[in-house]
Amino acid sequence: MRSYIKYVFVGLLFFKSVLAQNSVDAQLDYANKIFESSKYFDAITEYKRVLFFSSDKKYYSKLYYQIALCYKAGAHLDEAIKYFVLSEKHASNDSLAFNAKIEIIRCNILRKSTARALQLCNELEDDIRFASKKDEIYYWRGWAFMFADDWENAAKCFSQSKDYNELIMLCGQVVKDKVSVTFAKVISYILPGAGQIYSGKIFSGLMSLVWSLAAGYLTVNAFMANRAFDGLLIAELVWLRFYRGNLENAEDFAVEKNMLAANKTLKYLENEYKGVKP
Amino acid sequence: MTKTHIAFMSFFLLIVSIAKSQTNVQSDFFSNNNRLKFANHLYNEKDYLRALGEYKEILKLVDNDTIRFRFANSFLKVGRYDEAAQNFKTLFVxxxxxxxxxxxxxxxxxxSGDYNDFRINYDxxxxxxxxxxxxxxxxxSATYFLQQANLPGESKLIKPFDDSVQTKLIYFSQMIKNPPKKNPVTAALLSAAIPGAGKFYSGEITDGLIALGATLLSGFLAVNNFQNNHQFRGWLFTGLTAFFYGGSIYGSAASAKIYNAKLKSDLNKEIKLYFEERNYFLPKIEL
Structure with missing residues (x-):
């Protein structure tokens, strides 16, 4: 009979421990439901509650990950990274660690700390555990370059996989649409207005050319008539004013054109692109 | 007691245990005791906003001075000063x-930055x-330094502070009472006498030299053109000279005002930083 009671006692203890675990699972489900209903502030509270009461370390990585996702959804990227790092640290397998690290990279892309995002991509690429996940690493490296306005390198990263044709095309389009700011300035030094015309502002470029020619003519004319003072005055106050304006405009218009090209694509990526985004 | 009795009793105990555990699956996390543990954990982690929510639920069932204090203090930490004050007041008696x-x-x-209300209560x-x-x-005393207005006597103002910080506080007090301001009228008059001199007075040396140079050059060109019977250019440069001269006077007065505003702003920043770095000389209270 004594052994019988012992079995019952052991059975009770076993059921109790199973139920304790069930209670953590139930609370986790409750927190997940709040998360799914997009109430991120409350979801963080409930995940933190589970974290506080759960002594089972197997939950830690998942909980930190979920908390980080909530912070990310609320645009608290620094906090999100802090919890993704904790999630990676407590990851019980390589897959969880990889996902956490990818999320850290995505947060870095969003907060435009490109150098850090690229550094983390390199670390992942060098890690033999993730040799089979190179495509995903290239993908996020490409995104890091796109957010850093480096479309050529982005296209190179995407071209390392067959699955990213749409992104390669988009990057190629931006590269094609962009103009060289240096070239715009250099040709404007040689021929006033040329940089503006090159950047697509034809009327403004022609006006710069006309003003510079007219002011140049007046300056030369004054010197030819031995009116050196008038020549200096017109050169400084009129000719150089238009010449400098032409150089500034060439740079501004080129930068503006590049920005428009990049923004158009970023807007497309934000609203129309169906793939995973940072 | 037969084996059947024992088996029945054990089964009964098991059922009771399972039923009890199932009803407690979630309520355990939200029992007042556990909620308090969790709230204190959040409070210690400085997650005051979430601690507030937990303390609020606890206070619906239990009124405890420490919990009430932490509840009020959480409001203070998240900058909800009115609610903090109301809750602290409930602990006064x-x-x-x-x-x-x-x-x-x-x-x-x-x-809360309402220094006048602070002083009404204090006085x-x-x-x-x-x-x-x-x-x-x-x-x-800190309210006077931070507000930089209506300072009481220096001895009264710095008396509450340790000797080690009094030299700096005396300096702040003197800077507030007698700031080395520049007078815009003086600056304008100086520039009226010598173009650009008002800017020198306000510390804008380069601007002063440019104003002087521009006025002298355009004045010389005006005289020179009149002497050579270039009437149009003479008048043109006369107008330009008047423009530079007037601009120098106006600019000098403006630069003196900017100097004064910067002086006040810099002093304000310095005082604020000084008190912030020392946590406003507040003691740490652990409850």
Whole structure:
């Protein structure tokens, strides 16, 4: 009979421990439901509650990950990274660690700390555990370059996989649409207005050319008539004013054109692109 | 007792245990005791906003001075000063934490930036905690430094502070009372006498030299053109000279005003930083 009671006692203890675990699972489900209903502030509270009461370390990585996702959804990227790092640290397998690290990279892309995002991509690429996940690493490296306005390198990263044709095309389009700011300035030094015309502002470029020619003519004319003072005055106050304006405009218009090209694509990526985004 | 009896009893116990555990699956996490543990954990982690929510639920069932204090203090930490003050006030009578609550109430007034309200309470002796009187006295002095207005006598102002910081506070006090301001009228008159001199006076040396150079050059060109019977150019440069001369006078007055504004802003920043770095000379209270 004594052994019988012992079995019952052991059975009770076993059921109790199973139920304790069930209670953590139930609370986790409750927190997940709040998360799914997009109430991120409350979801963080409930995940933190589970974290506080759960002594089972197997939950830690998942909980930190979920908390980080909530912070990310609320645009608290620094906090999100802090919890993704904790999630990676407590990851019980390589897959969880990889996902956490990818999320850290995505947060870095969003907060435009490109150098850090690229550094983390390199670390992942060098890690033999993730040799089979190179495509995903290239993908996020490409995104890091796109957010850093480096479309050529982005296209190179995407071209390392067959699955990213749409992104390669988009990057190629931006590269094609962009103009060289240096070239715009250099040709404007040689021929006033040329940089503006090159950047697509034809009327403004022609006006710069006309003003510079007219002011140049007046300056030369004054010197030819031995009116050196008038020549200096017109050169400084009129000719150089238009010449400098032409150089500034060439740079501004080129930068503006590049920005428009990049923004158009970023807007497309934000609203129309169906793939995973940072 | 037969084996059947024992088996029945064990089964019954098992069922009771399972039923009890199932009803407690979630309520355990939200029992008052566990909620308090969790709230304190959040509070210690400085997650005051979430701690607030937990303390609020606990206070619906239990009224405890420490919990109420932490609840009020959480409001203070997240910058909800009115709610903080209201909750600290509930601890003013017959509470073992009344001294701490009164002290924190003054902190609430101080950090809300309503220095006048702080002083009304302090001068009227309302809710002054005996235990923390010296700290409140320092906070009161700090309000004058931070507001930079209506400073009392220097000895009264710096008396609550340690000797080690008094030299700096005397400096702040003197800078507030007698700031080395530049007079815009003086600056304008100086530039009227010598173009650009007002800018030198306001510390704008380069601007002063440019103003002087431009006025002299255009004046010389005006005279030179008139002497050579170039009437149009003469008048053109006369107008330009008048423009530079007037601009120099106006600019000098403006630069003196900018100098004064910068002086005040810099002093304000310096004082604020000084007190912030020293946590406003507040003691740390752990409850």
């Amino acid at each position: 017959s509470s073992k934490l009344q001294e701490e609550a009164k002290f924190s109430y003054y902190q609430t007034l101080f950090f 009227g002796g309302f809710y002054l905690p005996q235990k923390y009187y010296k700290v409140i006295d320092r906070l009161n």
